[in-house]
Amino acid sequence: MKRLMMLFAAVSLVCFAMAGCSAGALSGSETEGAQDVRVITDMLGRQVEIPAKIERVAVAGSTARILTYAGCADKIAGVTEMDKTNDVNMPYSVVNDELFAKLPSVGAGGSKDISYEEELILLSPDVIFANKDKNTADKLQEKTNIPVVCLAYEGIFADSVYDALILIGDIMGKEEHCAKLVRQLKEWQEDLHNRAKDVADADKPAVYVGGVSYKGPLGFEGTYGHYPPFTAINAKNVVDETGYSGVVQIDLEKVLTWQPDIIFLNPTNMDLINDDYKKRKSYYDGLKAIKEGRVYSQVSYNYNSTNIEIAIADAYYAGKIIYPEQFADIDFAAKADEIFQVMLGRPFYRQLAEAGIGFGPLTIGK
Numbered sequence: 001m002k003r004l005m006m007l008f009a010a011v012s013l014v015c016f017a018m019a020g021c022s023a024g025a026l027s028g029s030e031t032e033g034a035q036d037v038r039v040i041t042d043m044l045g046r047q048v049e050i051p052a053k054i055e056r057v058a059v060a061g062s063t064a065r066i067l068t069y070a071g072c073a074d075k076i077a078g079v080t081e082m083d084k085t086n087d088v089n090m091p092y093s094v095v096n097d098e099l100f101a102k103l104p105s106v107g108a109g110g111s112k113d114i115s116y117e118e119e120l121i122l123l124s125p126d127v128i129f130a131n132k133d134k135n136t137a138d139k140l141q142e143k144t145n146i147p148v149v150c151l152a153y154e155g156i157f158a159d160s161v162y163d164a165l166i167l168i169g170d171i172m173g174k175e176e177h178c179a180k181l182v183r184q185l186k187e188w189q190e191d192l193h194n195r196a197k198d199v200a201d202a203d204k205p206a207v208y209v210g211g212v213s214y215k216g217p218l219g220f221e222g223t224y225g226h227y228p229p230f231t232a233i234n235a236k237n238v239v240d241e242t243g244y245s246g247v248v249q250i251d252l253e254k255v256l257t258w259q260p261d262i263i264f265l266n267p268t269n270m271d272l273i274n275d276d277y278k279k280r281k282s283y284y285d286g287l288k289a290i291k292e293g294r295v296y297s298q299v300s301y302n303y304n305s306t307n308i309e310i311a312i313a314d315a316y317y318a319g320k321i322i323y324p325e326q327f328a329d330i331d332f333a334a335k336a337d338e339i340f341q342v343m344l345g346r347p348f349y350r351q352l353a354e355a356g357i358g359f360g361p362l363t364i365g366k
Helices: 002-036 064-069 091-095 097-101 117-123 134-144 159-172 175-196 228-232 238-242 252-258 267-279 281-285 308-322 332-344 349-354
Strands: 037-041 047-051 057-060 076-080 105-107 127-130 148-150 206-210 222-225 246-249 262-265 295-297
Touching: 037 159, 047 148, 057 064, 057 105, 064 076, 064 091, 064 159, 064 332, 076 097, 076 117, 091 097, 091 332, 105 117, 117 134, 127 134, 134 148, 159 175, 175 228, 175 308, 175 332, 206 238, 206 252, 222 238, 228 308, 262 267, 262 308, 267 281, 295 308, 308 332, 332 349
Parallel strands: 057 076, 057 127, 076 105, 127 148, 206 262, 262 295
Antiparallel strands: 037 047, 206 222, 222 246
């Protein structure tokens, strides 16, 4: 009987210990799991389970730029071929050239905009940041078994831009950097708006922007309704009266009718404009802004999506030209490099000038 009681006690002790260990292991596993992953809502409303701590990311589409703005370039482990071109028209690709040159290509980028699924699987990043539609993002996530976080934003000073930065900051542990960047963007937005907000429309010079780029270079007729850098400074854009918003090719005779006081052109496309000048010199000489030498640059900011830093610099430069009194205190070169330093981590004004696509007066037919 005594033996039986001792055996029962031993078995009970073992069972108790096993139960304790089992409960402890389950509890630890649940706690660890809860700490290792979390669910976020991306900008398309998709619920995405991601690691709680992100060490390595890849891109799909043109998201390497905004990751650079967010201070996360060092976490990028795979880029598109477009990101690796070291093209001055995409300043983020230049400032990250040494880093990106060493990274594997996980997509084409640009107009092709396809992802290399096998390379992504081999790379196995913690997250893929994409600017894709929901269906494409879902398929990419399903095929690679890698979380895909969609960023959907457009414009310069837009809530969607601010929301994208805040989301990246939350995911990447860069909350402070991204919150500071959003505050700075809003400060520039307010500054640009306030400088000329009280100038009456009757006192504003009429302006036109030509030679813009959109899915390729356009000539003098390529213009922009509600051009964001003009909108930011409350400028009187002659194209706005048409009701167009965005890039449009306008009838050249319409510009002759408008007779804008100031013309802005994209220096990248001056070869097209100069070639056209040779064919219709009398047309261009009939524009008073050209006769009076009031033609200036607006550096193209749409290249593989939006270079927000260039667009903001464009707004300040246009402000200096259109409203010299209201922008008299602005040293433009210093302001441009302030913008580039905040957005890209280094100055970029000189590099644009050296590439021949910087800011300044332009001469048609030169």
